[in-house]
Each structure stands twice: as structure tokens, then as C-alpha cells.
Amino acid sequence: MPTAADLLREVKEQIREVDPREVQDDRSRNGDGSSPVLVDVREQNEYEQGHIPGAVHVSKGFLESRIEGAAPDKSRPVVLYCASGNRSAYAARSLERDLGYENVSSMTGGITLWKDRGYEVEVPRALTAEQRERYSRHVLIPEIGLEGQLKLLDAKVLLLGAGGLGSPIALYLAAAGVGTLGIVDDDVVDLSNLQRQVAHTNERIGVPKVDSAEQAIRDLNPDVEVVKFQTRLDASNIMEIIEGYDVIVDGVDNFPTRYLLNDASVRLRIPVVSASILGFDGQVSVFAPFEGPCYRCLYPTPPPAELAPSCGANGVLGVLPGTMGLLQATEVIKLVVGAGEPLVGRLVLYDALAASFTELKVRRDPDCPVCSRDPESISDEEMGVFPDYEAFCAAAG
Numbered sequence: 028m029p030t031a032a033d034l035l036r037e038v039k040e041q042i043r044e045v046d047p048r049e050v051q052d053d054r055s056r057n058g059d060g061s062s063p064v065l066v067d068v069r070e071q072n073e074y075e076q077g078h079i080p081g082a083v084h085v086s087k088g089f090l091e092s093r094i095e096g097a098a099p100d101k102s103r104p105v106v107l108y109c110a111s112g113n114r115s116a117y118a119a120r121s122l123e124r125d126l127g128y129e130n131v132s133s134m135t136g137g138i139t140l141w142k143d144r145g146y147e148v149e150v151p152r153a154l155t156a157e158q159r160e161r162y163s164r165h166v167l168i169p170e171i172g173l174e175g176q177l178k179l180l181d182a183k184v185l186l187l188g189a190g191g192l193g194s195p196i197a198l199y200l201a202a203a204g205v206g207t208l209g210i211v212d213d214d215v216v217d218l219s220n221l222q223r224q225v226a227h228t229n230e231r232i233g234v235p236k237v238d239s240a241e242q243a244i245r246d247l248n249p250d251v252e253v254v255k256f257q258t259r260l261d262a263s264n265i266m267e268i269i270e271g272y273d274v275i276v277d278g279v280d281n282f283p284t285r286y287l288l289n290d291a292s293v294r295l296r297i298p299v300v301s302a303s304i305l306g307f308d309g310q311v312s313v314f315a316p317f318e319g320p321c322y323r324c325l326y327p328t329p330p331p332a333e334l335a336p337s338c339g340a341n342g343v344l345g346v347l348p349g350t351m352g353l354l355q356a357t358e359v360i361k362l363v364v365g366a367g368e369p370l371v372g373r374l375v376l377y378d379a380l381a382a383s384f385t386e387l388k389v390r391r392d393p394d395c396p397v398c399s400r401d402p403e404s405i406s407d408e409e410m411g412v413f414p415d416y417e418a419f420c421a422a423a424g
């Protein structure tokens with residue numbers, strides 16, 4: 028019986044080996060398509076701890092099934108490497124003998140020798156051990172994966188309101204690992220909020236909602252940085268507050284702020300995930316500036332007075348902001364990771380009593396007073412202009 032060492036020696040006699048110096052010289056000479064394809068055949072976790080820059084990763088176990096994706100041209104030279112040059116020797120033999128590659132070599136001494144020579148190693152960004160565990164169910168979904176999770180951790184999402192919609196959104200986006208959550212709310216927690224505003228607690232009645240929400244987020248996920256704005260959004264502060272955020276989640280309950288937010292977000296080209304609720308009815312949409320309609324394309328004038336919750340206290344099913352808020356949170360995650368079809372140009376209506384969803388197409392208005400224009404031309408004075416709002420609310424009684 029040949030020993031493992033015999034077998035390895037035999038394999039190495041059948042393949043070509045190259046010294047790391049040769050690989051390095053090749054790379055510095057021609058960084059174009061004529062240089063060999065460099066393939067790292069180690070396991071995923073080894074690759075993540077550091078690899079040769081520009082190397083493609085095809086672990087040895089997947090070599091047969093995946094190498095053609097990484098190196099489609101079988102006449103182009105291929106250099107394989109592993110940790111020490113043994114696994115890559117076996118892999119080289121298999122590429123040449125079984126898969127028809129014409130010019131395959133295995134790098135002597137693997138990445139260990141490469142590092143000893145002081146050549147460059149690239150360490151890709153990775154999750155910490157704790158994050159790998161925390162977000163494991165995300166990483167397992169191909170649409171999110173490691174890359175998507177890193178995008179979530181880098182994302183800055185601004186929540187307007189830490190109330191009915193803002194509470195579930197804050198909790199789920201925090202749980203999902205959105206790295207920065209800005210929260211704008213000038214209110215304090217009231218007993219009547221607790222029927223639906225699940226980020227707050229009995230103990231925190233009387234506490235500013237931004238502080239209460241921050242506490243809830245910290246308890247859930249210390250990865251999240253919370254930026255608090257205990258203020259009301261108005262024309263004087265909106266540009267300063269929203270600038271730099273990747274996505275804005277609109278949970279505000281009044282139309283003047285909605286129009287103001289729309290105009291400012293169009294000017295800064297920030298997508299807004301918007302929802303509103305009343306009674307048993309909710310609606311949700313995504314306003315992506317210049318990609319789809321804006322809020323003013325949808326509502327050139329305020330909706331009918333009876334649908335204007337800001338005109339006074341209105342009843343709402345306590346669960347409804349949860350349902351709608353989580354639809355918003357879902358849209359935020361899709362926008363951040365770039366998965367699926369966002370609700371751009373679509374308005375989804377939810378009727379909780381009927382348990383039915385209705386989707387309406389919304390088109391951009393070519394004459395929209397805001398998004399039909401060059402964003403730079405929208406002046407501060409024009410933003411949030413909302414004709415007859417006082418009269419409108421007065422008429423609603």
C-alpha cells in the first residue's frame with residue numbers, strides 16, 4: 028500500500044509546480060488578461076482570513092463543478108494554490124487529467140511561502156464570530172449572504188417618527204443589523220402609545236421616545252449606532268438631518284411634513300419608504316427620486332380630509348402599524364442589499380378587516396412641481412409648500 032506521502036510525491040511528479048516568485052513576477056509584469064488565472068483552492072474560512080489579491084476562490088471540494096465558471100478558457104494558464112502546496116497539487120492533476128485544462132501549475136509552498144516572502148495578501152472584510160452567529164440566518168439566504176449583511180451593517184437609515192410605524196421598524200431593522208439608525212421624534216412616551224408602539228414600555232412612560240427607542244435597540248443589538256434627533260422635522264432643519272442617509276423611512280402622521288420630506292428627499296435623491304395607517308387600512312409605497320413617482324406625483328393635493336389623521340386623534344387597530352411597519356422594514360432591507368423588486372411606482376393598500384391587499388400602479392407625473400425638475404433648482408422657499416393646509420384641516424373639522 029502506498030502511503031499518503033508516496034501518493035503526494037507521485038502526484039507532484041505528474042504536475043507542474045511554480046515558485047511564488049514566478050507568480051509574483053508574472054503578476055507585476057502583466058496585470059491584464061494574458062496573466063494566469065490564480066485560483067485559491069482552500070476552504071471558504073481560510074480564504075476569508077487572507078488571500079492573494081485578485082485570486083478567485085474555488086475550494087477543492089467544488090473544483091469540478093465550479094472551475095469552469097472561474098476559468099472558462101481552458102487554454103489560458105491556471106495557477107492553483109492552497110496553504111502549503113499539497114491540496115493544490117492534487118487539484119492541478121485533476122484539472123489537467125480530468126477536466127482538460129492545458130496549462131495548469133500548482134504554487135510551491137502555498138500561501139504560507141507566499142507570505143514568508145513578504146508578498147501582498149488581501150484580507151477581505153468579514154463578520155466577527157459573534158456577528159456570524161447573530162446574522163447566520165441572513166447569510167444563509169443567497170439574496171443577502173455575507174455581502175448583503177455587510178451592506179446592512181454599513182447602511183444608514185433614518186426613521187421619521189418612533190411611534191406606531193417607527194417602533195416595529197426600529198426593532199426589526201436593529202435586529203437585521205442596520206449599522207446606523209437615525210431617529211427623529213420630539214414626543215415623549217404616553218400610556219396611550221403602548222397599545223401599538225412596541226419599542227416603548229410602561230417603565231419608560233414620560234421618557235422621550237428617541238431615548239426609549241434607543242434603549243430598546245441597544246437591548247436588542249449592540250452593533251447598531253443610534254443617532255437621535257429629539258425635534259420636529261421642519262423646513263429649517265430637514266436638509267441638515269436627512270443628508271447622508273441611504274434610505275428614509277416615513278412614519279410621520281401629518282401631511283405638511285410628508286410634502287416637506289418629499290421635496291427635500293427628491294432634492295437630495297434619497298429614497299423614501301412611506302406608509303400610512305388609519306383604522307383598519309394601511310398603505311405603503313417606495314418613492315425613489317427620478318426612478319419612480321414621488322409623493323407629489325401620487326398626491327398633487329392632500330388626500331380627502333377624512334383620510335387626514337393629522338387633523339386630530341384617530342383610532343387605529345394596534346396591530347396595523349406592525350403590519351405596515353414591517354412591510355416598510357422589508358422594503359428598506361431590499362433597497363439596501365439590492366434584492367427583489369422594490370415598491371417603486373406601486374402603492375399597496377392593505378385592508379385588515381377584509382384581509383386583502385390591493386396594488387395600484389403609480390406613474391410619474393411629467394408636470395410634477397418637484398420631481399419633473401432639476402433637483403438643484405428646487406429652492407428652500409419652495410420646499411414643503413402646501414397650499415391651504417390650514418383651511419383643509421379646518422374643513423375636516
Ligand SMILES: [Zn+2]
Binds near residue numbers: 320321322323398
Ligand atoms: Zn413627482
